[in-house]
Amino acid sequence: xxxxxxxxxxxxxxxxxxMTAIGGFVDIGNIVTSGLAGARFGMSxxxxxxxxxxxxxxxxxxxxxxxxxxxxxxFNLVRERLGVRAGLVNLAAALLLTGLTMAAEIGGAGITxxxxxxISYVIWVPVVGLAxxxxxxxxxxxxxxxxxxxLGLALVVFVVALFALPVPWQxxxxxxxxxAVPPDEGLAxxxFFAISLIGSAVVPYQxxxxxxxxxxxxxxxxxxxxxxxxxxxxxxxxMVLSLAIMACAVPVLQPRGVDVQRxxxxxxxxxxALGRVGLxxxxxxxxxxxxxxxxxxxxxxxxxxxQYFGWTWGKFRRPAQAPRFHxxxxxxxxxxxxxxxxxxxxxxxxxxxVVLGAAAIPLTYFPILVVANDRSAMGRYVNGPxxxxxxxxxxxxxxxxxxxxxxxxxxTKAGQ
Amino acid sequence: MTADGGTHDLGVRYGFPHRLDxxxxxxxxxxxxVDGVVVGTVDDLxxxxxxxxxxxxLTGLLCxxxxxxxxxxxxxxxxxxxxxxxxxxxxxxxxxxxxxxxxAGAQPSGLRxxxxxxxxxxxxxxxxxxxxxxRRIPGSGRPSxxxx
Numbered sequence: 374x375x376x377x378x379x380x381x382x383x384x385x386x387x388x389x390x391x392m393t394a395i396g397g398f399v400d401i402g403n404i405v406t407s408g409l410a411g412a413r414f415g416m417s418x419x420x421x422x423x424x425x426x427x428x429x430x431x432x433x434x435x436x437x438x439x440x441x442x443x444x445x446x447x448f449n450l451v452r453e454r455l456g457v458r459a460g461l462v463n464l465a466a467a468l469l470l471t472g473l474t475m476a477a478e479i480g481g482a483g484i485t486x487x488x489x490x491x492i493s494y495v496i497w498v499p500v501v502g503l504a505x506x507x508x509x510x511x512x513x514x515x516x517x518x519x520x521x522x523x524l525g526l527a528l529v530v531f532v533v534a535l536f537a538l539p540v541p542w543q544x545x546x547x548x549x550x551x552x553a554v555p556p557d558e559g560l561a562x563x564x565f566f567a568i569s570l571i572g573s574a575v576v577p578y579q580x581x582x583x584x585x586x587x588x589x590x591x592x593x594x595x596x597x598x599x600x601x602x603x604x605x606x607x608x609x610x611x612m613v614l615s616l617a618i619m620a621c622a623v624p625v626l627q628p629r630g631v632d633v634q635r636x637x638x639x640x641x642x643x644x645x646a647l648g649r650v651g652l653x654x655x656x657x658x659x660x661x662x663x664x665x666x667x668x669x670x671x672x673x674x675x676x677x678x679x680q681y682f683g684w685t686w687g688k689f690r691r692p693a694q695a696p697r698f699h700x701x702x703x704x705x706x707x708x709x710x711x712x713x714x715x716x717x718x719x720x721x722x723x724x725x726x727v728v729l730g731a732a733a734i735p736l737t738y739f740p741i742l743v744v745a746n747d748r749s750a751m752g753r754y755v756n757g758p759x760x761x762x763x764x765x766x767x768x769x770x771x772x773x774x775x776x777x778x779x780x781x782x783x784x785t786k787a788g789q
Numbered sequence: 790m791t792a793d794g795g796t797h798d799l800g801v802r803y804g805f806p807h808r809l810d811x812x813x814x815x816x817x818x819x820x821x822x823v824d825g826v827v828v829g830t831v832d833d834l835x836x837x838x839x840x841x842x843x844x845x846x847l848t849g850l851l852c853x854x855x856x857x858x859x860x861x862x863x864x865x866x867x868x869x870x871x872x873x874x875x876x877x878x879x880x881x882x883x884x885x886x887x888x889x890x891x892x893a894g895a896q897p898s899g900l901r902x903x904x905x906x907x908x909x910x911x912x913x914x915x916x917x918x919x920x921x922x923x924r925r926i927p928g929s930g931r932p933s934x935x936x937x
Binding site: 442443444445449452453456457458460461510511681682683684685686689690691692693696697699700703750 | 816817818819820826827828829830832852857860861862897898914915916918919922923924926928929930931932
């Protein structure tokens with residue numbers, strides 16, 4: 374192949390990676406919290422999404438850099454830096470939260486299938502659970518990530534809908550630029566939804582999945598540029614999709630006082646703007662985003678436990694070579710499917726899990742910050758002053774968030 | 790015996806950095822066998838007093854629930870040890886022990902051993918889950934790889 378041809382092929386590979394990162398960024402947490410916040414608070418909480426995405430980018434880059442230099446993924450660092458006891462508390466919290474999130478994702482995929490087929494989601498939930506396990510058992514990591522990430526890009530339909538709707542751009546921009554609590558809402562509720570939006574951007578499983586995925590794909594120092602492009606271009610563009618979901622709700626749902634309690638209500642603006650075709654594309658996007666996230670959650674369960682205990686892990690291995698890793702994932706999928714079959718409300722479950730996820734962030738991010746600063750492990754790839762300043766500021770804010778999130782959860786009755 | 794910190798002068802003999810910070814270079818690090826396969830984590834250390842009054846010497850790495858339980862401490866730690874021991878197929882109540890001479894050196898991803906994973910004795914649960922659960926599901930022996 375000529376040099377030029379190889380250059381194009383490489384560019385295509387990089388573009389594919391970024392597009393995958395965009396689609397992979399959005400999950401049930403983003404869909405529900407953005408739709409809900411847009412319908413109730415307009416764009417006055419857009420800052421929370423931006424803040425969460427900056428944090429996710431910072432720590433995603435650090436975790437990815439640690440993987441490329443030392444081949445150590447997140448829970449390996451957690452165990453090493455926090456020790457047995459604090460590490461175990463951290464692991465228990467991560468398994469519980471990721472399990473809850475996986476249940477919500479499976480529920481979201483089930484509801485999407487119900488919207489497309491008319492058959493109740495309760496029938497679809499075990500089907501989605503089984504499909505999630507099959508993906509984990511059989512589908513190669515790269516294929517899983519690319520196919521589902523690219524299908525998730527169907528959510529761009531929200532951006533298209535935004536341009537077809539009578540959007541009061543001036544008003545939206547001023548709401549986003551000068552955030553204030555809407556007159557008919559309380560400060561506690563407003564802050565609660567701010568935390569839910571931050572949590573939707575930084576959910577702990579995503580950094581576990583991202584770093585372990587780096588080990589799966591064999592990242593080395595030469596891949597750092599591509600990794601950074603995925604983080605600093607892919608994640609913010611994923612955030613743009615979330616902002617579009619939020620903005621779409623403002624002209625359609627807010628004036629009618631729609632209180633979003635079901636997944637399909639988030640999609641009403643798309644149907645209003647683009648009709649049946651829009652609906653179909655949106656359902657495809659919802660399904661790809663939630664189904665991909667269910668598989669990522671399942672993998673994160675296995676990654677976390679295996680890295681903490683020192684088990685063999687990885688989708689690139691035969692299941693028989695990483696048996697405990699696969700047993701944990703199988704057990705997690707069964708438990709999450711069973712939880713969803715109790716007909717617990719997936720939207721409420723999503724809100725609770727993103728808020729608890731935001732509360733747990735310091736536990737997962739602190740060891741990453743410590744190791745990214747360890748010159749003996751990182752050499753010249755150690756954290757620079759920018760990464761450290763921003764990383765520390767973000768972590769301090771997240772500690773405050775962590776302290777106030779649980780009281781707010783009860784005070785606002787999960788935002789009702 | 791438990792060591793939760795401190796610096797030991799064992800580096801030269803075993804190819805570790807000169808003065809060895811136990812907390813940073815040993816405890817809770819991953820252990821890789823001679824082929825680079827993960828066999829466990831350094832759950833505790835075995836220190837031996839060579840003579841009365843002499844400084845203790847690091848003689849082994851300890852792995853598995855029986856080593857981890859005491860470090861967790863409390864009732865949960867006891868449960869951890871007891872359940873962990875029940876899941877092994879030997880009557881032995883001691884944790885798996887890797888003599889320090891079997892450690893070839895430290896690499897970024899963990900400690901590398903000279904031994905083969907089967908000789909370490911930490912993989913009983915892995916083999917049990919493989920034979921009783923994973924192998925019974927079709928497709929367990931086929932890789933789904935796409936690694937670059």
